[in-house]
Amino acid sequence: MTKAYISSSALSDWQSTLVRAGRDLQSPCACVLEKIDQMLAENPERIDLASYVELLEGIGQSCRPSSLAWATGQTVKLPLGSELGRAILGCKSLGSALHWMCQYFPLLQDASSLRLDVEPDWTTLSYKILDPHIWPRHEDAMYTLGIYGMLIRSAAPEAWSHVQITVEAESEQVRADLATIVQANVIYGGNANAIRFPTSIINAPLNLAPPCDPALLKKLSAELTKKKRLTPIAERTRQMIYNEMNDGCVSQEHIARELGISSRTLRRRLAEENQSFQSLLDECRMQFAALEFRTRKQLSLSDMALKLGYSEHSTFSRAFARWAGMAPQEYRRSVALH
Numbered sequence: 001m002t003k004a005y006i007s008s009s010a011l012s013d014w015q016s017t018l019v020r021a022g023r024d025l026q027s028p029c030a031c032v033l034e035k036i037d038q039m040l041a042e043n044p045e046r047i048d049l050a051s052y053v054e055l056l057e058g059i060g061q062s063c064r065p066s067s068l069a070w071a072t073g074q075t076v077k078l079p080l081g082s083e084l085g086r087a088i089l090g091c092k093s094l095g096s097a098l099h100w101m102c103q104y105f106p107l108l109q110d111a112s113s114l115r116l117d118v119e120p121d122w123t124t125l126s127y128k129i130l131d132p133h134i135w136p137r138h139e140d141a142m143y144t145l146g147i148y149g150m151l152i153r154s155a156a157p158e159a160w161s162h163v164q165i166t167v168e169a170e171s172e173q174v175r176a177d178l179a180t181i182v183q184a185n186v187i188y189g190g191n192a193n194a195i196r197f198p199t200s201i202i203n204a205p206l207n208l209a210p211p212c213d214p215a216l217l218k219k220l221s222a223e224l225t226k227k228k229r230l231t232p233i234a235e236r237t238r239q240m241i242y243n244e245m246n247d248g249c250v251s252q253e254h255i256a257r258e259l260g261i262s263s264r265t266l267r268r269r270l271a272e273e274n275q276s277f278q279s280l281l282d283e284c285r286m287q288f289a290a291l292e293f294r295t296r297k298q299l300s301l302s303d304m305a306l307k308l309g310y311s312e313h314s315t316f317s318r319a320f321a322r323w324a325g326m327a328p329q330e331y332r333r334s335v336a337l338h
Contacts, residue, residue: 001131002235004049004111009082010143011036011047014059017072032059049110049134056139066176069139073146074153083216084108090212094155095202098125098148104220106227113192113243123202126194128168130242132291138169141193142178148195149182154208156201163197166190170295189296191246233259233269234280241284249309252277285309286323289316293332301328 015036035055039047060066084104091097098116102125105114111131117124127144129137145165153160163184167174171188178186228236240258244250255277256266270276285308292299292307299307305316320328 001111001133001238002232004109004129004131004134005046006049006052006109007107008040008044008047009108010052011040011055013072013076013143014056015040017068017075021068032062049112049129049131053129053134053137053140056143057136060139060175064176066139066142066174066178067181069142070146070149070181073143073148074150076147076150083220086209087212087216087220089206089209091206092211093202094151094204094206095123097151097206100217101148104224107220107224111239113239115192118199118202121199122196123199124194124196126166126192128192130239132242132287135291135295136169136173138167138174141167141169142181145182145193145195151206152195152197152201155204155206159198159201159204160184163195166192166194166196168193168295170297173295232273233266234273234275237266237270237275237277237280238284241281242288245284245288246307250281282319282323286320289320289328290324290331293328294335297336304328 015033018033018036032055039051039055056069060069084107087104088097088101091100095118102114102116105112111134112129113127115126117126125148127141127148129140145167149160149163152163160183164187165178165182165184166187167178168190169188174188236259237255240255241250244254244258252266253263256263259266261269266277270280289304289308292304301317302313305311305313308316310316310319317328320331324331326334
């Protein structure tokens with residue numbers, strides 16, 4: 001995947017948190033402030049996503065793991081000075097705020113997915129970084145979930161006792177009691193990081209700021225359209241494949257439909273970039289498998305094959321061996337040694 005970036009405002013949130021924490025922090029964590037200052041000075045608008053996630057993981061190792069990330073997200077004040085901040089805070093209800101957050105999330109962060117699934121009883125807001133090379137990323141997940149948890153609590157604080165949190169990381173990879181930190185039930189080893197809450201509060205009033213001008217949403221939509229247009233179709237296809245990978249079978253027709261074009265147009269535009277859908281699918285499958293081998297120690301080859309859309313694990317094993325130069329079992333053993 002091409003290099004992904006995140007808005008520098010995320011680092012500003014952490015800068016404020018670390019300054020407020022002051023002497024309570026361990027000295028290694030205090031040194032992170034210098035690193036943040038340096039990164040913001042180099043690019044005050046956007047920063048490399050991989051470097052950002054690595055920085056947060058370092059904070060988690062040096063300071064209070066996960067609790068600091070969650071607290072930072074919980075205390076974020078979406079900047080009224082930013083256009084997206086005004087649009088989100090100006091929403092009348094929780095549901096509309098989360099909808100527009102998902103809609104315009106690509107303006108804040110590349111190579112990532114933010115998705116809102118509304119069902120009769122439960123609504124799930126899920127978040128994940130799509131680049132399989134960016135791992136571990138647990139502290140980023142806790143920070144991001146903390147932000148959305150703050151919105152839910154602002155709209156309906158009484159509903160928090162019914163909330164369920166899911167994290168990608170396995171329980172043994174987390175050095176903290178997450179249930180105590182978030183004050184909710186926690187599920188580990190999920191396909192994405194998510195908050196599930198009762199759909200009954202989806203229309204709860206938010207009223208955090210004056211209503212935003214419809215012209216602002218129109219402007220944000222234009223910026224989003226421009227960004228998509230400037231992103232190579234192969235990169236957009238990769239991200240869509242990664243986003244759908246956990247559902248098993250990923251078809252060219254489905255991906256084309258999600259991209260808003262026909263399968264024929266997708267084939268033609270990929271060919272213009274010297275790519276094919278099958279080659280991208282194979283690449284994504286293997287990169288995804290490598291991530292799964294690093295993070296899901298107990299996942300069987302049969303389950304891995306099904307997850308990637310292979311009907312037989314032997315077919316997956318042959319494909320993986322061609323890509324990695326070794327059998328999946330051997331690759332898993334080599335990963336375990338590092």
